[in-house]
């Protein structure tokens with residue numbers, strides 16, 4: 001693709017008719033709107049672009065012409081060029097977003113009228129001809145980065161939204177990141193292989209998007225949730241190092257930042273252990289951060305923390321490590337005195353966990369109520385607060401139920417200082433963690449503990465192979481990540497005795513509280529894989545039907561292998577310093593999984609359904625969108 005970054009080839013000559021062809025010249029233009037400098041003064045050029053702004057002073061009109069590369073000021077001034085009066089009429093017609101072709105001569109701007117904020121601000125083009133290539137209706141929102149239009153309107157008119165420099169810059173960044181990845185991996189022997197979009201599903205924990213087969217009535221393809229099985233099969237095929245910037249599809253429950261289709265950097269390597277894969281990814285991600293941001297990486301090499309530590313200390317397996325503020329379990333101290341709320345939680349197998357909030361000891365009743373409400377929103381029955389006054393005395397409902405000494409032991413355990421507020425949740429570990437990780441992040445923000453110029457990354461390791469989930473009223477094992485993750489050497493025996501203790505060879509990479517990637521060293525032996533499927537509740541017939549091809553492949557010379565996938569959109573989002581994944585996608589779905597521009601999903605013709613042997617049965621009560 002001819003998109004060189006350098007502007008060097010822009011002609012330096014001062015007279016040139018016809019103008020020399022620059023790298024982005026076409027049949028309709030000789031230069032773009034972003035490349036003229038003082039060195040071009042005197043040059044005759046033809047530019048194309050959109051009217052960014054027009055200032056009409058009657059006998060003098062200025063048009064800021066915009067294209068992807070920048071903005072150039074065009075001057076229509078009969079006093080400066082004989083053709084000026086002829087073009088004045090056309091220029092007067094042009095409105096915002098008209099598409100123009102402008103012919104003119106580059107001139108230095110008059111002293112004092114230069115615009116340092118514009119790359120082309122030292123020059124202007126004195127128009128000798130203007131053609132309207134296409135008029136435009138008044139756009140539904142002005143094309144400016146100071147945009148106030150709501151997101152739905154931006155998505156409906158995404159092609160206008162992308163005309164804005166900030167959107168365009170983010171898409172360019174996305175392209176550069178992909179290019180960097182491709183070069184980086186190619187240099188290390190990886191080859192990019194495209195895997196099918198019409199396929200059989202690979203279980204990654206979400207629902208599949210199904211595509212009915214016309215030629216096989218009643219049968220369906222699934223869109224891939226990830227290229228997991230194919231990449232493993234490529235290792236069996238001996239490709240040794242594979243990668244793909246792959247589109248994945250997951251029909252998950254709607255949530256603000258989830259997209260039904262998204263992109264992964266997916267890779268797999270043969271004859272590896274965990275460290276081999278982690279090193280490649282760590283070098284790649286660190287390289288990307290250094291190349292595309294000014295941010296400081298908090299700790300290198302990246303720290304490793306175990307899943308258990310992450311849950312204990314941060315309440316979540318993707319902790320934001322830009323700040324400390326750890327959670328702290330009370331352990332046996334919860335049993336001190338007569339405080340039933342604490343004691344009941346512990347007796348029923350739960351925990352009492354707290355967070356020390358620095359300097360919030362003076363919180364008002366209203367502020368405390370608001371914190372309690374916050375905790376309730378995320379499932380807590382309540383929140384116990386303990387404020388430490390400046391003189392060290394304690395204000396808390398708990399003082400009614402235990403001695404001052406016991407209260408002091410708790411304060412010491414929590415490292416409480418005069419002026420602090422400590423909050424506790426007494427509940428199941430799940431609820432306590434769920435509430436407190438959010439509280440921790442909220443306080444990190446409110447207390448200004450987050451340095452926006454820092455990227456805090458870590459590896460989370462030591463995940464269990466299985467967790468217990470409830471399905472149709474029955475409990476069963478579920479793979480914490482995916483069923484292809486290998487098991488820590490020596491832990492296979494636990495499958496027969498205590499599967500929940502078996503550790504997976506899984507590793508996740510986390511940045512600023514986002515999981516940006518995850519992978520594992522895989523199972524490569526058919527019998528181990530079969531046993532895992534059995535533990536996950538599949539019978540032999542289901543195993544053969546769903547995964548027979550994998551087991552067969554593992555019996556035909558499968559090398560030890562492992563890999564990982566990085567959430568490409570999310571990584572670009574972090575590199576672009578935004579917190580909305582849609583800002584780095586050209587045509588994202590909205591939070592209701594709709595494409596507002598194309599109006600998808602939408603009903604189809606009955607004939608189309610008939611051909612696909614599909615009958616539609618609408619829900620009786622339409623689901624709320």
Ligand code: ASP
Pocket residue numbers: 204225226227228267482518519520563564565
């Ligand atoms: N396929 C996994 C995922 O999409 C990543 C991996 O294990 O490579 O999360």
